[in-house]
Each structure stands twice: as C-alpha cells, then as structure tokens.
Amino acid sequence: GAGVSQSPSNKVTEKGKDVELRCDPISGHTALYWYRQSLGQGLEFLIYFQGNSAPDKSGLPSDRFSAERTGGSVSTLTIQRTQQEDSAVYLCASSFSGTSGIEQFFGPGTRLTVL
Amino acid sequence: QQQVKQSPQSLIVQKGGISIINCAYENTAFDYFPWYQQFPGKGPALLIAIRPDVSEKKEGRFTISFNKSAKQFSLHIMDSQPGDSATYFCAAPVPNDYKLSFGAGTTVTVRA
Numbered sequence: 001g002a003g004v005s006q007s008p009s010n011k012v013t014e015k016g017k018d019v020e021l022r023c024d025p026i027s028g029h030t031a032l033y034w035y036r037q038s039l040g041q042g043l044e045f046l047i048y049f050q051g052n053s054a055p056d057k058s059g060l061p062s063d064r065f066s067a068e069r070t071g072g073s074v075s076t077l078t079i080q081r082t083q084q085e086d087s088a089v090y091l092c093a094s095s096f097s098g099t100s101g102i103e104q105f106f107g108p109g110t111r112l113t114v115l
Numbered sequence: 116q117q118q119v120k121q122s123p124q125s126l127i128v129q130k131g132g133i134s135i136i137n138c139a140y141e142n143t144a145f146d147y148f149p150w151y152q153q154f155p156g157k158g159p160a161l162l163i164a165i166r167p168d169v170s171e172k173k174e175g176r177f178t179i180s181f182n183k184s185a186k187q188f189s190l191h192i193m194d195s196q197p198g199d200s201a202t203y204f205c206a207a208p209v210p211n212d213y214k215l216s217f218g219a220g221t222t223v224t225v226r227a
Contacts, residue, residue, distance in 0.1 A: 004158070040222075042121075042204065042217050042218060042219040045214055048213065056212075056214070093158075105160075106151075108157055108158050
C-alpha cells in the first residue's frame, strides 16, 4: 500500500520568498506530525494534527511558519518570508491515532534550501 | 518535556562486529521505546520497539535492552553488515502527551 508521500522532494528558494510543503498521509491515519531535520541533527517536532485540528503548535519556530490540514488528510506546511536558517529537511509522519505509543510512519521528506 | 540523550554520535564497526547505541530518558508516562533507522535521502522507518513488560526484545540481528531503574535503553546490532550503515534514532514518549521525543541520532558505518 501507499506510504506517506511528500512534495516537492527538493525545493530551492530565495530568501524572503514563501514556500508550501505538502504531505499526503497514509489513508485512514488520523494523526499527522511535521518535523524538521537540520543537517546531521535529530528530529525537531513542529506541529501535530489530530484530524483537521492542531492541538499543539508549540514547535513552530516562529509566526512565519503555519500549517493546515483539510479533510483529515492532506497537510500543507507554509513558511513565509523564508530565511537561510529555514534550510533543512522537513519530514511528515502519520499514525493511526494520536498517541505516542503508536508507530509513526514517515515520508521521504522535502529538502528545503534557502539561498 | 522529555529529553532523550543518545550516544555515541557516530560509530564505525567492522563487518561482523557489534554496534551498540545507548539512550537515556528522564521520565515517561508509559513504556514504549522505538528505534528508527534512516538511510540517506529517506525518512526514518521503525526498526524495532519495546514495550517493557520485558527487559529485552530481539528481532533478527537487532536487540533492544531496557533498564527501567536506570532509565536507559540500548540497541545492539549483532553481526553488523554494510547494509546496516545508517543513522539510528531512539525515541521515548513525552509524559502526558502524544509526542515522541527523539534522540539526536547515531550514524553507524559498517566497514566491509
């Protein structure tokens, strides 16, 4: 079956531009997570969705970052006025339910480069 | 917030050797400790997880050991193979939350 997909796989943008990153979770998975992984670093939690609602946005680095999820499925992470420090791999994961004891399935990530 | 400390940052092992990665956590509401494996250019994938009503879980060449009193758990890769070369992340549940807190990762290189 299809796993978590993300698009684009790579995005190069100029400083100050806005970008949108897309995540298609596994069908039927109610929970969706966004993480950021800087080069050689661990996984930094950004935001969590249960259905279409985001009970926890505490990991978003600044108000330039926002995310939404529609139809309990696709999610979009938007970064406005990108900065060079936003360069990283953005990973999306989904799970059957939003409990931390449930396996999270990760997508391949979007590599964002801000010039 | 849960803090998970993972070590070493990297390790090199000869083919056939044993790779050992250690993690320590602060607190957890319940016991579920997964290990994720990540190859370059790919997302992490669940490798093995333990729910410690047992102190050890083995799947093929991969074994998790768990020491509840010390709040530590470790991953052992027996008979390491070049195909095991990857970055490994441990994780632990954040108390009273739905999130996993991930360790910083260990890059394992297996030399043929």
